[in-house]
Amino acid sequence: MALQCGIVGLPNVGKSTLFNALTESSIPAENYPFCTIEPHHGIVHLPDSRLQKLNTIYNPQKLTPANVEFTDIAGLVKGASKGEGLGNQFLSQIRQTSAILHVVRCFKNQKVNHINETVDPIRDVETIETELLLADLQTLEKRKQKLEKDAKSNQKEKKNHLILINELTQHCSSGKKVNLFKVDDNMRSFKNSLHLLTDKPTLYIANIDESDLINKKINCHVKTLKEFVENQNSSLVSLCASLEQEISSIKQEEKLLYLSEYNLSESGLNKVIRASFSLLGLQTFFTCGKNEVRAWTTLQGTAAPQAAGTIHSDFERGFIKAEVFHYNEIVKYEKEKILRELGMIRQEGRDYIIKDGDCVFFKFNV
Numbered sequence: 480m481a482l483q484c485g486i487v488g489l490p491n492v493g494k495s496t497l498f499n500a501l502t503e504s505s506i507p508a509e510n511y512p513f514c515t516i517e518p519h520h521g522i523v524h525l526p527d528s529r530l531q532k533l534n535t536i537y538n539p540q541k542l543t544p545a546n547v548e549f550t551d552i553a554g555l556v557k558g559a560s561k562g563e564g565l566g567n568q569f570l571s572q573i574r575q576t577s578a579i580l581h582v583v584r585c586f587k588n589q590k591v592n593h594i595n596e597t598v599d600p601i602r603d604v605e606t607i608e609t610e611l612l613l614a615d616l617q618t619l620e621k622r623k624q625k626l627e628k629d630a631k632s633n634q635k636e637k638k639n640h641l642i643l644i645n646e647l648t649q650h651c652s653s654g655k656k657v658n659l660f661k662v663d664d665n666m667r668s669f670k671n672s673l674h675l676l677t678d679k680p681t682l683y684i685a686n687i688d689e690s691d692l693i694n695k696k697i698n699c700h701v702k703t704l705k706e707f708v709e710n711q712n713s714s715l716v717s718l719c720a721s722l723e724q725e726i727s728s729i730k731q732e733e734k735l736l737y738l739s740e741y742n743l744s745e746s747g748l749n750k751v752i753r754a755s756f757s758l759l760g761l762q763t764f765f766t767c768g769k770n771e772v773r774a775w776t777t778l779q780g781t782a783a784p785q786a787a788g789t790i791h792s793d794f795e796r797g798f799i800k801a802e803v804f805h806y807n808e809i810v811k812y813e814k815e816k817i818l819r820e821l822g823m824i825r826q827e828g829r830d831y832i833i834k835d836g837d838c839v840f841f842k843f844n845v
Contacts, residue, residue: 493582545756
């Protein structure tokens, strides 16, 4: 399963700087609005120390981590839902992502222009989320017009869909995001098919000043943003994007020394990548052998045949059973032979639910 995260925010809040740091690329990050016009894409490895330990145990020819894809999307301005700025492009690009990383400026710097002249994270967040809500209302209105025609045929399902559309319209009109609207399980698939922008999981990223990072200071902007995010039932990560870009450009052996100077145990980027991964309820399982040790991504609650399908469709179609042991067990005993002798390698069938950290060997026949 591919995890695609769209990096959004007002112009000049640090989106492209964060993208550069994440992907160690050199996308322009200039001090003027709409520097990013076409979206930039980058594939980033998911930081996972377990993979390195499995590498030591198996010594494979190839080591393949799980990936997260990031997209740097053009800055949004008020009126985007009506096509202002690069609004139409911006909104269509967000629709293609699985989750949103909303970068919010929480630092003061006279050298970096703010499109609204002053720093106010709540105002900035509400500017973007209002535009997303307006875009969702347009989507709902279009679907409503189509359903009203279909509902005349007395199809019960169409009528139920129309009822949900009307409820969602009322919900969004009151300024509430779609991901705060609860639906019955039998209507969840239809709701997801609408691809509404405010239904996407959102991680907020507070872009702070380097001095706040050094002093371990939580400035007033971050405090107000944190309170806002908690009410949205979402998560917040604070980092200094410009510093993260510096760290990403130096050699690996120098990074730990650089981080220690700021009293950081790891980069803020690692936190962002992992938070992005968990945002969609994803987990990692491993396939291990002399040829390759690889991390695979699947949704929590996925059954063994569907997990096998992430490797190859033939694995799911011809699934017979799965041999399973957990990462913690192989790290403890270091050899599969010992696990087998101890009866710790289990034979699991179609109903088995894959767990995070499982090491799996799928058996299939097509």
